[in-house]
Amino acid sequence: MSETQSTGINKIKDSASKKTLEYADCIYRNAEADDFFINIKGELNQVDRLVSDAVNNLVVNFKFISELTKSHHEMVLAIEKLAAPEGSKPILELLEKQMVVADKIEQELEMAVTSLQFGDLVTQLLAHTSRQVEMLSIELQRVDRQSGWGKTSNKKMLKRVHEGISEAVAKTTIKSTRKPVVQQGMQMGDIELF
Amino acid sequence: MAKTILAVDDSASIRQMVAFTLKGAGYEVIQAVDGQDALDKANSHQVNLVLTDINMPRMDGLKLLELLRKLASYKNIPILILTTESGDEIKAKGRAAGATGWLVKPFDPKRLLEVIGKVIG
Numbered sequence: 001m002s003e004t005q006s007t008g009i010n011k012i013k014d015s016a017s018k019k020t021l022e023y024a025d026c027i028y029r030n031a032e033a034d035d036f037f038i039n040i041k042g043e044l045n046q047v048d049r050l051v052s053d054a055v056n057n058l059v060v061n062f063k064f065i066s067e068l069t070k071s072h073h074e075m076v077l078a079i080e081k082l083a084a085p086e087g088s089k090p091i092l093e094l095l096e097k098q099m100v101v102a103d104k105i106e107q108e109l110e111m112a113v114t115s116l117q118f119g120d121l122v123t124q125l126l127a128h129t130s131r132q133v134e135m136l137s138i139e140l141q142r143v144d145r146q147s148g149w150g151k152t153s154n155k156k157m158l159k160r161v162h163e164g165i166s167e168a169v170a171k172t173t174i175k176s177t178r179k180p181v182v183q184q185g186m187q188m189g190d191i192e193l194f
Numbered sequence: 195m196a197k198t199i200l201a202v203d204d205s206a207s208i209r210q211m212v213a214f215t216l217k218g219a220g221y222e223v224i225q226a227v228d229g230q231d232a233l234d235k236a237n238s239h240q241v242n243l244v245l246t247d248i249n250m251p252r253m254d255g256l257k258l259l260e261l262l263r264k265l266a267s268y269k270n271i272p273i274l275i276l277t278t279e280s281g282d283e284i285k286a287k288g289r290a291a292g293a294t295g296w297l298v299k300p301f302d303p304k305r306l307l308e309v310i311g312k313v314i315g
Contacts, residue, residue, distance in 0.1 A: 055207045066214070110303045113211045117300035120205040121278055124249065180249055181278045189298025190280060191309055194289050 033144075037137035044130045048123060055119030062116060066109055073102045115186050124180045135175055139168035197314060198222040198239065202232040202246035202258065203276070208299070212245065212276070215303040216310070229253025233261055241271060243314050248277040248284070256284075256291055263292040272313040276301060 076098045083091045143164035183189070199221050201212045213223045224239055226232035228250040236244070244262065248255040255275060262268040272294040279285075280298045288296060294313055297306065 059207050059210050063210075063214070113215060113303045114300045116211055117208060119207045120203075120299065123205065124278055178279075178281065178284075182280065183278065183299075186300055188302040188305060189278075189300060191295065191297050191305060192285070193295040193309065193313065194293060 033140065034137070037133060040133050041130055044126050044133070048126045051119055051122045051126075055116065058116060062109070062112055065105075069102060069105045069109065072098075072105075076102060114188060118186055121181050121183060128177070128180055132172060132176055136168060136172045139171045140165070143168050196220055196222045197242040198224060199310070200224045200226060200232060200236060200239070200241045200244045200246075202226040202229065202244065202250070202255065204228050204247065204250040208247070208276075212301075212306075215301075215306055218303075219307050221310075229255060229258035229261075232258050236262060236265070236268065241268075243310060244268075244271060244273040245276050245310075246273065248275060248279055248288075256287055259288065259291045259293055274309065274313065276306075 076095055080092070080095045080099075083095065199216050201209055201216070201223055202225075203209045203212065204227055209225045209227075213225060216223045224235055224241065226235050229246070230253040232244070232246065233253065235241075244258075246255040246258055255277065259273055259275075262271075262273060273292065274295045274297060275288050275293050276297045276299060278299045280296075285296050295309060297309065
């Protein structure tokens with residue numbers, strides 16, 4: 001084998017090896033992208049679990065406080081009945097103060113009913129975001145499969161990457177369902193009777 | 195005799211907050227986790243009002259509304275929608291399907307009771 005022949009074969013070998021590497025790199029990049037999207041979904045699920053857990057605990061606490069408030073209210077009324085015949089002014093004043101406290105706790109509990117609904121809003125938003133991430137991941141994979149990156153120059157490839165991402169985002173946007181939660185705060189929502 | 199309200203929501207915390215509010219006002223509350231569960235319970239209980247969410251698995255609130263209105267015993271029963279959604283398009287769908295009213299979450303207990311008092315008589 002001449003030196004020229006050997007160099008030629010080496011060039012072919014190099015070229016084949018480069019293509020294999022490019023292909024491997026492409027697969028590696030896809031696997032990396034998949035991992036990235038899986039991580040995002042995992043983190044969104046983690047937030048969902050944390051929020052759900054916190055809400056469940058808060059609801060249990062809320063119910064317990066509510067039961068205690070009821071008992072306290074009933075106790076104050078019972079003491080008031082017992083103290084009334086005596087007409088002891090300091091005791092009656094103290095009981096009146098207790099009733100004011102009980103009423104205030106009830107008002108706060110009512111406000112907590114509105115605030116505690118945040119869990120439902122967050123869960124719906126997370127599910128919506130998670131769906132969008134998944135759709136974007138699928139669209140990007142599809143664009144990647146169709147593009148044939150290896151056959152073009154770097155400049156053209158970059159252009160295709162940009163176009164591919166834009167296309168994937170546009171398709172995800174079209175496929176997205178309407179956002180289920182538009183609330184920006186926990187203020188009471190509108191009411192309309194038909 | 196206490197009036198019975200069927201509260202439908204896939205969120206356990208919302209169901210509990212609704213039940214807490216309504217029971218505190220003297221109503222009987224039946225809870226359902228989605229439209230299908232609500233339909234089953236509506237068929238086996240006498241209900242005076244239905245309060246339902248929209249976005250739920252298995253059967254959503256609009257489908258439930260549509261099916262309930264087909265039942266003779268639910269033709270004139272007030273059905274209120276309690277949802278995070280407030281878009282005109284979906285509201286119009288609810289109205290067309292026979293909803294009595296539309297309440298956007300989060301609800302305020304006092305206002306919820308006022309509305310229920312108004313529609314339940």
